[in-house]
Amino acid sequence: MDRPTVLIVDDEPAALENCERFLSRKGYVCSTLxxxxxxxxxxxxxxxxxxxxxxxxxxxxxxxxxxxALADDSALPVIIMTAHGTIESAVHxxxxxxxxxLEKPFTADQLVLSVDRAVxxxxxxxxxxxxxxxxxxxxxxxxxxxxxxxIRRTLDRVMKVAPTEANVLILGESGTGKELVxxxxxxxxxxxxxxxxxxxxxxxxxxLLESELFxxxxxxxxxxxxxxxxxxxxxxGGTVFLDEFPELSVGLQSKLLRVLEERQLxxxxxxxxxxxxxxxxxxxxxxxxxxxxxxxxxxxxxxRLSVVPIVLPPLREREGDVVLxxxxxxxxxxxxxxxxxxxxxxxxxxxxxxxxxxxxVRELRNLMERLVVLRESDRLTQADLPExxxxxxxxxxxxxxxxxxxLPYSNARLEALKAxxxxxxxxxxxxxxxNQSKAARAAQVSRRTVHRWMSELRQADDxxx
Numbered sequence: 451m452d453r454p455t456v457l458i459v460d461d462e463p464a465a466l467e468n469c470e471r472f473l474s475r476k477g478y479v480c481s482t483l484x485x486x487x488x489x490x491x492x493x494x495x496x497x498x499x500x501x502x503x504x505x506x507x508x509x510x511x512x513x514x515x516x517x518x519a520l521a522d523d524s525a526l527p528v529i530i531m532t533a534h535g536t537i538e539s540a541v542h543x544x545x546x547x548x549x550x551x552l553e554k555p556f557t558a559d560q561l562v563l564s565v566d567r568a569v570x571x572x573x574x575x576x577x578x579x580x581x582x583x584x585x586x587x588x589x590x591x592x593x594x595x596x597x598x599x600x601i602r603r604t605l606d607r608v609m610k611v612a613p614t615e616a617n618v619l620i621l622g623e624s625g626t627g628k629e630l631v632x633x634x635x636x637x638x639x640x641x642x643x644x645x646x647x648x649x650x651x652x653x654x655x656x657x658l659l660e661s662e663l664f665x666x667x668x669x670x671x672x673x674x675x676x677x678x679x680x681x682x683x684x685x686x687g688g689t690v691f692l693d694e695f696p697e698l699s700v701g702l703q704s705k706l707l708r709v710l711e712e713r714q715l716x717x718x719x720x721x722x723x724x725x726x727x728x729x730x731x732x733x734x735x736x737x738x739x740x741x742x743x744x745x746x747x748x749x750x751x752x753x754r755l756s757v758v759p760i761v762l763p764p765l766r767e768r769e770g771d772v773v774l775x776x777x778x779x780x781x782x783x784x785x786x787x788x789x790x791x792x793x794x795x796x797x798x799x800x801x802x803x804x805x806x807x808x809x810x811v812r813e814l815r816n817l818m819e820r821l822v823v824l825r826e827s828d829r830l831t832q833a834d835l836p837e838x839x840x841x842x843x844x845x846x847x848x849x850x851x852x853x854x855x856x857l858p859y860s861n862a863r864l865e866a867l868k869a870x871x872x873x874x875x876x877x878x879x880x881x882x883x884x885n886q887s888k889a890a891r892a893a894q895v896s897r898r899t900v901h902r903w904m905s906e907l908r909q910a911d912d913x914x915x
Contacts, residue, residue, distance in 0.1 A: 454569045455479045457498035459486055459515065460531065461507045465554075469502060472558040473565060486510040490518060500568040501528045503548075505539055513543060520547045525575040527568035531556075594627065594634060595778050596771040600763035604631070611758045612638035617710065619755050620733040622762030625812030628733035629691060631762060635731055636689040644688035647681050652694040660702055661718055670719025682715055685728050692732040695755070696747055707751045730755065765807040765814065766890055769898045772802050775811060779818035787822055793829040801832060801839045806894035868906075875903035 456478050458469045466482040473480050481496045483489065486507050501519055505512035516528055527549035532540040540551035549571060550564050594605060611618055612635045620628045629648060636646045654662060661671075665680030682690060698706065709715050710730060714723045732755045741747035765772065776799075777791075784791040807813055821830055832840060874893075879900075882888040886904070890897040 453477055453479050454499040455481065455496060456500045456502060456565060457481050457483065457493065457496050458502040459483045459489060459507075460502070460504040461486065462504070465504070465531070469561060472561050476562050476566075478565065486512075486515060489515050490522075493519065493522060498526070499572055500549075500565055501526055502565070503528055503530055505530050505532045505543065513539075513546065516543055516546060516548055525572055527572050529564050529568055594630060595775050596768055597774060598763075598768040598771045600768050601771060604760060604762060607758070607760050608634055609638065611635065611760070613640065614758075615729060616757045617729065617755055618731045618757070619738075619759045620731065620762060621738075621759060622733075622735060623764050623810055624735050625810035626762040626764060627811050628762060629693060631760065632689070632691040632731040632733060636691075636729075639689065639729070641688050641729060645685045646689050646691065647685040648691040648693060649681055650693050652697045656699050656702065659698070660705075663702070664705065664715055664717055666718035667720040670717070674719065677717075680715070680717065682709060682726055682728060683717075683724060685726075687727050689729045689731055692730060694734050694736070695732045696734050696736045696738065696741055700746075700748065703748045703751050707748065707754060710751075710754045765810045766896050767887065769896070772805075772807070772814065772896070773799055775814055776802055776818055779815050780822060783819040783822040789822065790828070792822070792825055792827075795829065795831045797832040798830050798835060801835055804895050804899055805839055806890060806896065808891075808894070871903065872907060875900075875907055879904070 456473055458466055458473075458480060460466050460469070460482075461484055463484060466484060470480040470482055481492065481498065483492050487510055489510070503512055503515055503519075512530065516530075519526055519528055528543075528547070530540045530543045530548045530551040531554060532551055533554050540548075540553070544551060549568050552560060552564055594601065594608075596602070596605075608631060618632075618635060620631055622628055632648075633646060636642060649663065651659060661678075661680070663680050663682055665678050665683055666674050668674055668677050695706075705715070709726060709728075712723075713726055715726055716723055738747060738752055738756075742749045742752050765775075776794075780794070781791045802814075809816075817836070821834055825834060878889050878893055879886075882892060886897055886900045890900045893900070
């Protein structure tokens with residue numbers, strides 16, 4: 451590891467020599483400057499880890515140098531050296547951002563102690579800055595993308611609940627991004643610097659899930675050769691994300707309820723109650739009210755978890771977000787695989803908007819990565835899409851009208867498709883009782899497409915009257 455560097459600025463040669471000698475013995479690399487007018491030049495060359503600065507020098511005010519130094523490097527600790535009788539000026543310098551001050555004459559031990567503290571402080575500042583930048587990069591990389599009214603309403607609720615301590619229940623279909631919302635709540639909460647602990651309750655068998663959540667004491671069961679903290683205990687001060695928690699048995703539901711109500715838990719095989727400080731964000735695609743009515747889920751736990759419910763809209767109801775998300779994923783996976791984002795033909799955008807996305811955002815994300823990996827040119831066309839995304843032109847024989855045969859082929863085909871679409875839309879909507887969302891799911895198209903069909907039907911009806 452490189453030795454830390456200290457820049458010493460003082461117009462007295464004896465003071466420079468003494469400080470350099472004391473600090474060099476302790477392993478510091480020292481640079482000295484007797485002419486403060488050259489400070490900025492020397493500062494850029496040395497790039498010190500700490501600055502020793504005399505407050506009273508002819509020609510240049512030490513406070514001016516302090517201001518310049520902190521403007522160039524806000525994490526630089528500055529130690530003011532001041533003569534007896536000017537302590538008030540040193541205290542003022544502390545108020546302006548100096549780290550510490552030493553009153554002349556000071557001992558070697560006082561000097562080394564102050565510089566040691568200053569360098570440790572700088573290292574901590576730089577580590578915290580790097581951590582914040584890493585977190586911010588993570589937040590931007592995993593931010594919730596969307597501009598539709600449906601997702602904006604969701605984000606508004608996320609931002610309102612995040613700074614609180616309230617438990618949150620996230621509801622939504624598979625693939626809508628429930629864990630991403632949970633991470634956003636944690637990242638924007640006062641607990642952001644503590645652990646975010648995801649638990650997939652559906653992935654673990656009941657016996658293992660209980661020991662994973664609550665931990666166990668030595669000898670609690672065969673194979674428990676030592677004490678182990680559970681995930682709830684390990685997450686102290688942070689957020690626990692319980693994904694598909696209705697998979698918990700009724701017994702585990704009771705134990706979780708105690709944790710939420712009493713903020714205490716007992717390890718398997720243990721007698722001691724252990725305090726736990728956690729916030730719980732839970733998520734499911736299950737109809738919880740039906741589960742409560744069926745007796746498979748505790749009503750009191752349901753109310754304890756759903757202090758603030760957040761309903762994530764399916765992708766088919768997020769008008770305009772498909773293309774925005776697709777562009778984001780194409781850019782992300784192109785960067786991951788070291789290529790430039792591909793150009794996309796209008797037919798591809800149309801096909802993506804027509805699709806009903808039963809797998810929601812997860813399905814779209816996976817498709818975009820597949821297209822990036824398998825593409826054969828710098829342009830995506832309809833031929834690159836899976837078969838399910840390609841249009842199937844079909845005209846029922848009974849929809850063919852004699853007058854179309856006098857038209858050019860392209861015009862006749864367009865009229866036939868319009869007629870088929872009108873007939874298909876009428877039959878579809880009648881079968882779905884006029885419910886646009888239900889019709890979109892049945893036809894595997896977006897709700898926006900169904901809305902457009904209904905507008906075309908109204909226009910056709912108006913023209914026929």
